Amino acid sequence: MDARPNSPEARDIRYHLHGYTNARKHQETGPLVIEKGDGVYVEDIAGNRYIEAMAGLWSVAVGFSEKRLVDAATRQMSKLPFYHDFGSKAHSPLIDLAEKLVQMAPVPMSKAYFTNSGSEANDTAIKMIWYRSNALGQPARKKIISRKRGYHGVTIASASLTGLPNNHLSFDLPIANILHTSTPHHWRDAQPGESEEQFSARLADELEKLILAEGPETIAAFIGEPIMGAGGVVVPPAGYWEKIQAVLSKYGILLVADEVICGFGRTGEMFGSQTFGIKPDIMVLSKQISSSYLPISALLINDKVFEPIADESDRIGTFGHGFTGGGHPVAAAVALENIKLIEERDLVGNARKVGAHLQARLRKLASHPLVGEVRGVGLIAAVELVADKATKAPWGKPAALGALVNGFLQQNGVISRNMGDAIAFCPPMIITEAQIDALVDAFERSLDAALPQVHPQG
Numbered sequence: 001m002d003a004r005p006n007s008p009e010a011r012d013i014r015y016h017l018h019g020y021t022n023a024r025k026h027q028e029t030g031p032l033v034i035e036k037g038d039g040v041y042v043e044d045i046a047g048n049r050y051i052e053a054m055a056g057l058w059s060v061a062v063g064f065s066e067k068r069l070v071d072a073a074t075r076q077m078s079k080l081p082f083y084h085d086f087g088s089k090a091h092s093p094l095i096d097l098a099e100k101l102v103q104m105a106p107v108p109m110s111k112a113y114f115t116n117s118g119s120e121a122n123d124t125a126i127k128m129i130w131y132r133s134n135a136l137g138q139p140a141r142k143k144i145i146s147r148k149r150g151y152h153g154v155t156i157a158s159a160s161l162t163g164l165p166n167n168h169l170s171f172d173l174p175i176a177n178i179l180h181t182s183t184p185h186h187w188r189d190a191q192p193g194e195s196e197e198q199f200s201a202r203l204a205d206e207l208e209k210l211i212l213a214e215g216p217e218t219i220a221a222f223i224g225e226p227i228m229g230a231g232g233v234v235v236p237p238a239g240y241w242e243k244i245q246a247v248l249s250k251y252g253i254l255l256v257a258d259e260v261i262c263g264f265g266r267t268g269e270m271f272g273s274q275t276f277g278i279k280p281d282i283m284v285l286s287k288q289i290s291s292s293y294l295p296i297s298a299l300l301i302n303d304k305v306f307e308p309i310a311d312e313s314d315r316i317g318t319f320g321h322g323f324t325g326g327g328h329p330v331a332a333a334v335a336l337e338n339i340k341l342i343e344e345r346d347l348v349g350n351a352r353k354v355g356a357h358l359q360a361r362l363r364k365l366a367s368h369p370l371v372g373e374v375r376g377v378g379l380i381a382a383v384e385l386v387a388d389k390a391t392k393a394p395w396g397k398p399a400a401l402g403a404l405v406n407g408f409l410q411q412n413g414v415i416s417r418n419m420g421d422a423i424a425f426c427p428p429m430i431i432t433e434a435q436i437d438a439l440v441d442a443f444e445r446s447l448d449a450a451l452p453q454v455h456p457q458g
């Protein structure tokens with residue numbers, strides 16, 4: 001870190017409160033200041049280059065230097081820098097994007113609705129679901145079932161859906177009407193000898209018992225990520241989504257697929273819902289929709305959701321919800337161009353092909369003394385680190401080993417993130433096999449560097 005009093009690092013410490021950072025520790029450690037990007041690489045202010053193995057925040061599908069997105073933004077910025085969709089107004093990028101998304105959806109969808117972040121989109125999903133229940137004359141149907149370790153955002157309602165302690169502690173969350181059921185993590189939570197199918201059946205049974213205990217007429221929706229991302233890249237076990245959906249249909253409960261990470265190719269299909277046979281009523285999209293070059297998110301809703309909302313808005317006089325920046329023309333133009341690039345360059349195919357290489361290389365590390373589990377699909381993966389492979393025990397405090405290895409990884413030229421003791425990999429979807437090799441080689445060196453500290457006796 002540059003210790004001069006007016007260095008960017010010093011000014012960051014002086015003026016900036018970071019998201020997802022220990023604010024007290026940050027005053028000592030300071031920031032890593034990223035200055036520019038090029039393909040799958042970013043460069044810090046001191047000129048060090050890194051493979052961005054998280055695609056920023058699971059989001060920069062097309063890499064960090066895509067001129068066509070810059071040009072799309074510039075063109076739209078010159079033509080119409082802002083407009084909105086309140087009071088029946090519209091503009092071309094918004095209409096084009098709505099049409100494109102509805103046509104891309106893997107299940108019949110009726111309408112797109114635009115928001116600015118994943119959190120806003122999930123808040124909006126909850127509001128639409130509540131509004132719908134009232135429209136249907138079922139005012140008691142307001143509870144939403146989410147999952148422990150699920151991640152759905154940080155606004156008051158979406159943070160309540162999120163099933164991670166750091167998003168609730170000291171924020172007085174979750175709010176009422178949000179329930180959390182078990183994480184589908186077979187490796188961590190299955191009973192001895194329990195197969196993936198048996199474990200999935202047990203979780204579906206637990207869900208049904210929860211619904212019956214609460215009263216089925218009070219449950220409005222279930223929300224889940226096809227693969228849990230921020231909760232540690234938890235890939236659902238065999239049969240999970242099929243069995244969960246059977247329970248939801250039995251009680252007429254809506255299904256929301258939070259595709260904020262999985263959407264637009266990450267799992268080797270355009271949507272995670274396709275990879276896992278999910279048939280959602282609402283899909284939540286963000287991140288790779290625009291490669292995060294600009295903030296934009298969207299909900300796709302089917303007629304089961306749209307029709308009652310239309311009736312209720314007619315009864316009241318308006319659908320009293322909307323964001324100033326929702327469907328922003330510049331962000332929408334960038335999203336359209338980004339989706340075009342994903343299709344033209346077959347980045348979904350690349351996620352499948354190069355993703356298979358990533359998964360195979362990581363699975364070769366399963367025998368490493370610090371590796372508990374390797375999991376992932378396509379271009380999303382995590383390696384869960386343990387001090388003791390037999391007991392799956394962590395090294396001292398949970399997350400200590402994850403942080404140690406992640407630190408070595410950064411020194412070795414790779415930016416990743418540790419979710420607890422799981423090191424995640426979610427690189428830009430343009431990544432090549434050679435770049436995957438460089439990434440995994442650096443990870444292997446980082447594991448070996450941590451080993452003597454974890455097992456000093458060898």
Ligand code: PMP
Pocket residue numbers: 057116117118119120122151152153154225229230258259260261286
């Ligand atoms: N849902 C999922 C699955 C996410 O991964 C995220 C962000 N990591 C969100 C919602 C929230 O998105 P945002 O940070 O844009 O509010």
